[in-house]
Amino acid sequence: MNLAVVLVSPKTPGNVGAAARAMLNMGAGDLRIVAPRCDVLDSQAVAMAVHAADLLRSARVYPTLQEALADRDVSVGTTARLRADLPAPRHPAQVRPLVRAAAAPALVFGPEETGLINSDLEQCQVSIRIPTGDYASLNLAQAVLLVCYEFLQAQDDVPEWTRKTATREEMEAMYGHLHETMHLIGYTDAVRARHTLRLWRSMLDRALMSSAESRLFRGLLRQVQWKVADAAARGTAAPRPAPPNEDPGE
Structure with missing residues (x-):
């Protein structure tokens, strides 16, 4: 191993x-x-x-x-x-x-x-x-x-399947991208960001993403960022922060 x-x-x-x-x-x-x-x-x-x-x-x-x-x-x-x-x-x-x-x-x-x-x-x-x-x-x-x-x-049954998951470098890059996007769309703020990202990390780490899946997720984040930038350029929308009494991570 x-x-x-x-x-x-x-x-x-x-x-x-x-x-x-x-x-x-x-x-x-x-x-x-x-x-x-x-x-x-x-x-x-x-x-x-x-x-x-x-x-x-x-x-x-x-x-x-x-x-x-x-x-x-x-x-x-x-x-x-x-x-x-x-x-x-x-x-x-x-x-x-x-x-x-x-x-x-x-x-x-x-x-x-x-x-x-x-x-x-x-x-x-x-x-x-x-x-x-x-x-x-x-x-x-x-x-x-x-x-x-x-x-x-320690003796154990041989796992029935093997799966190559994304490296930590790939996952940390994805989490950095997610953090940027959450701030961009007002999903969280500087006070709650760390707690919120911990919850997302816990959920997504359990998924044991492959490299391709981490790239797929980042593709979604890039599309969100592009959409916000495009809307701002047109003057049709502007991102608003989450309501002060609402925690999107809960």
């Missing part, structure tokens, strides 16, 4: 090295690191990686999570708690068929102290929570080991 493990802003070199070792244990070989706060090739990281030192050295570093996920078709975020406006995290086993059917899935892990923030989880189609006892705090490498096991080594 072409599985990528993405570490967002890790703080401790030893944790990065231990995460690489956990990946090698489970058969994952694509490590991606977003905006690290440490030297990921520090001697402590190399020492903790043990036989995964080569995997650690081949890790790619990205300035943003969006760039790290650009070529992925399914991204799975990890979280230990419920978030407002975001779908509840699921058990890893429930997500296993989705990941195994993907062409280029990614697992996303947050900083050691805080985990992923909401804007990170918004870029993931689904989130998972590792079931634990009352003490739910896992070391970064422990989390990587457990989730990689679920998706790479």
